[in-house]
Amino acid sequence: MYTVTKVLRLDGVDRSFGDRQVLKNVSFDVAAGRMTGFVGGNGAGKTTTMRIILGVLAADAGQVTWQGVPLSREVRRRFGYMPEERGLYPKMSVREQVIYLGQLHGLTAEAARRATDSLLERVGLAERGGDLLETLSLGNQQRAQIAAALVHEPDVLVLDEPFSGLDPLAVDTIVAVLRERAAAGAPVLFSSHQLDVVERLCDDLVIIADGTIRAAGSREQLRATYTSPRFELVVESDAGWLRDQPGVTLVDLDGAHAVFDLVPGADEQPVLHAALARGPVRAFRPVSPSLAEIFREVAQ
Amino acid sequence: MNTMQATRLVAAREIRVKLRDRTFLISTVFFLLIAAAATILPPLLSGGPSTVAVTEAAAGPLRAAGLEVRTVPDDAAAEQAVRDGDADAAVVSGPAVLAMNEAPDDVVSALSSAPAVRLLNPDAVDPVVAFLVPFAFAFIFFVTSQTFGVQIAQSIIEEKQTRIVEILVAAVPVRALLAGKMLAGTILALGQIALVALVAVAGMAFGDSSGLLSLLGPAIGWFVPFFLLGFVLIASMWAAAGALVNRLEDIGGVSMPVQLAVMLPFFAVIFLNDNVTAMRVLSYLPFSAPTAMPLRLFTGDAAGWEPLVALVLLLVAAVGFLVAGARVYEGSLLRTNGRTSIRTAWRERETLG
Numbered sequence: 001m002y003t004v005t006k007v008l009r010l011d012g013v014d015r016s017f018g019d020r021q022v023l024k025n026v027s028f029d030v031a032a033g034r035m036t037g038f039v040g041g042n043g044a045g046k047t048t049t050m051r052i053i054l055g056v057l058a059a060d061a062g063q064v065t066w067q068g069v070p071l072s073r074e075v076r077r078r079f080g081y082m083p084e085e086r087g088l089y090p091k092m093s094v095r096e097q098v099i100y101l102g103q104l105h106g107l108t109a110e111a112a113r114r115a116t117d118s119l120l121e122r123v124g125l126a127e128r129g130g131d132l133l134e135t136l137s138l139g140n141q142q143r144a145q146i147a148a149a150l151v152h153e154p155d156v157l158v159l160d161e162p163f164s165g166l167d168p169l170a171v172d173t174i175v176a177v178l179r180e181r182a183a184a185g186a187p188v189l190f191s192s193h194q195l196d197v198v199e200r201l202c203d204d205l206v207i208i209a210d211g212t213i214r215a216a217g218s219r220e221q222l223r224a225t226y227t228s229p230r231f232e233l234v235v236e237s238d239a240g241w242l243r244d245q246p247g248v249t250l251v252d253l254d255g256a257h258a259v260f261d262l263v264p265g266a267d268e269q270p271v272l273h274a275a276l277a278r279g280p281v282r283a284f285r286p287v288s289p290s291l292a293e294i295f296r297e298v299a300q
Numbered sequence: 301m302n303t304m305q306a307t308r309l310v311a312a313r314e315i316r317v318k319l320r321d322r323t324f325l326i327s328t329v330f331f332l333l334i335a336a337a338a339t340i341l342p343p344l345l346s347g348g349p350s351t352v353a354v355t356e357a358a359a360g361p362l363r364a365a366g367l368e369v370r371t372v373p374d375d376a377a378a379e380q381a382v383r384d385g386d387a388d389a390a391v392v393s394g395p396a397v398l399a400m401n402e403a404p405d406d407v408v409s410a411l412s413s414a415p416a417v418r419l420l421n422p423d424a425v426d427p428v429v430a431f432l433v434p435f436a437f438a439f440i441f442f443v444t445s446q447t448f449g450v451q452i453a454q455s456i457i458e459e460k461q462t463r464i465v466e467i468l469v470a471a472v473p474v475r476a477l478l479a480g481k482m483l484a485g486t487i488l489a490l491g492q493i494a495l496v497a498l499v500a501v502a503g504m505a506f507g508d509s510s511g512l513l514s515l516l517g518p519a520i521g522w523f524v525p526f527f528l529l530g531f532v533l534i535a536s537m538w539a540a541a542g543a544l545v546n547r548l549e550d551i552g553g554v555s556m557p558v559q560l561a562v563m564l565p566f567f568a569v570i571f572l573n574d575n576v577t578a579m580r581v582l583s584y585l586p587f588s589a590p591t592a593m594p595l596r597l598f599t600g601d602a603a604g605w606e607p608l609v610a611l612v613l614l615l616v617a618a619v620g621f622l623v624a625g626a627r628v629y630e631g632s633l634l635r636t637n638g639r640t641s642i643r644t645a646w647r648e649r650e651t652l653g
Binding site: 051054055056057073076077079081083085086087088089090091092100101103104105148149 | 306309310313317458459461462463464465466467468469470471472473634
């Protein structure tokens with residue numbers, strides 16, 4: 001496992017609402033300096049897990065530790081949290097409430113002011129700081145929300161669907177800010193429905209379904225574990241003969257263009273030779289399976 | 301940062317936001333205008349001594365009584381002066397007093413010889429004042445606890461509705477959130493009353509009713525601690541009511557018991573204020589004590605130890621309601637789907653300590 005000691009660790013966390021158990025023995029690590037994507041369908045338990053990390057909800061069993069120490073309110077005050085359902089004070093100015101939240105997280109008034117001003121600059125809201133939150137567009141409110149989660153330079157960041165409702169430009173801004181925090185040594189855990197965004201962003205991945213962790217680890221590791229090697233082949237004429245090639249499973253065939261999986265451990269070179277024996281080969285290359293495919297495979 | 305500091309931060313925000321709220325500012329100005337009008341206008345309107353039209357021969361005793369005298373050549377001219385509105389009254393030969401539709405008491409008494417009067421209870425309160433003062437106390441408590449109680453509930457609902465409560469709860473103890481709101485509400489309520497009282501006192505001095513002021517002093521002194529504890533009692537209920545719902549629109553359903561707890565004692569004190577037994581009972585019941593006990597002190601019905609006992613009873617009730625309100629608040633604060641029943645809130649406290 002990880003050699004770093006700065007790890008946010010969930011260990012055997014259970015949680016039920018009434019007689020419905022929504023989290024079953026949830027355990028995973030979020031390592032410092034890495035962006036960890038938290039992926040799962042609706043109702044899989046992402047939000048519940050995050051709420052338990054932040055102490056907004058109690059776990060029925062199990063515990064959450066940061067650097068080996070069970071979480072207390074003092075420790076959590078140094079966390080940054082962006083809840084799934086957004087909310088700030090609609091009738092308060094952006095700057096004022098970010099300062100207020102900074103103070104609640106333990107900053108002095110002066111430090112909170114300084115952090116707020118530089119952060120609003122960073123997320124592109126410097127000009128709107130004096131405006132009431134409710135007068136901002138949804139995208140800008142989202143930027144304000146990010147600022148609110150980051151104002152106290154948190155040790156750990158937990159963000160529930162931070163990119164939903166953002167335009168691509170805003171996504172880039174937010175991603176840059178989050179990467180900065182990760183580079184500064186904070187573990188960043190974020191959930192998302194947008195698998196393409198997670199794919200682009202995360203170093204590590206945790207997949208949850210029906211309240212159980214189905215897979216956790218680095219992106220490459222999961223790829224290697226959960227998908228078979230995939231290749232794309234473009235030849236001169238029809239590639240239908242691939243169907244009869246040993247070890248090959250056709251994924252997609254469109255005339256001269258084919259995508260196929262190999263049985264794990266099989267060598268791709270014999271397939272290339274077979275293709276060359278039939279005529280010119282225009283392209284032959286490995287294809288990285290998308291996160292969506294890993295997810296589909298794992299969450300079944 | 302400890303709970304204390306967090307409470308202070310929360311309270312400071314609540315006050316800052318409120319002081320910028322236009323509705324709040326307008327209502328405060330409105331109260332101040334009422335206080336000023338109620339104390340300054342009556343002496344001005346009562347208009348000082350009557351003007352009397354009289355022949356020079358009969359003017360002596362009227363002048364001596366401090367009335368404003370208009371001398372006229374004869375009785376006919378005197379009568380005409382009253383008819384024209386140039387004088388409030390006229391004294392014609394007889395002597396007879398003429399006036400349009402109301403006997404001018406000051407003119408009559410200037411012309412009559414009154415028997416000597418010895419007051420046996422010179423401190424007793426004018427019955428009109430004795431009715432108005434408790435009404436004013438009850439009204440102030442009623443309006444203020446209602447207004448600021450609702451505001452505490454609204455502020456709680458706003459945080460639930462916008463879900464900012466999740467961020468807040470992750471950062472500071474739930475108790476600090478509630479304590480900060482209660483503190484802010486109390487400071488604002490007391491501040492508003494103090495301002496109204498200041499204007500009323502200034503108005504009384506201006507309108508020359510300082511005699512009333514010295515009478516009111518002790519009652520006001522007692523009203524403050526009763527008001528404070530009474531406010532905590534009511535505000536705890538509002539806080540619990542606010543925490544049970546998720547949308548401002550739903551507050552009506554849960555606030556009924558709270559409204560009744562404020563309204564019933566208010567009307568009881570107003571309607572039973574001359575029933576000694578009823579008032580004695582009301583002055584000990586926590587919900588009516590904040591208005592009933594200062595009233596009994598004002599009219600001199602209560603012995604010196606009585607307000608202390610009532611205050612202790614009120615304190616116990618206020619602390620009890622505060623603890624219960626805090627528990628309901630903690631139990632329902634994070635339940636954001638639909639309305640939470642009190643029983644569920646009581647049993648289930650979601651947050652970690």
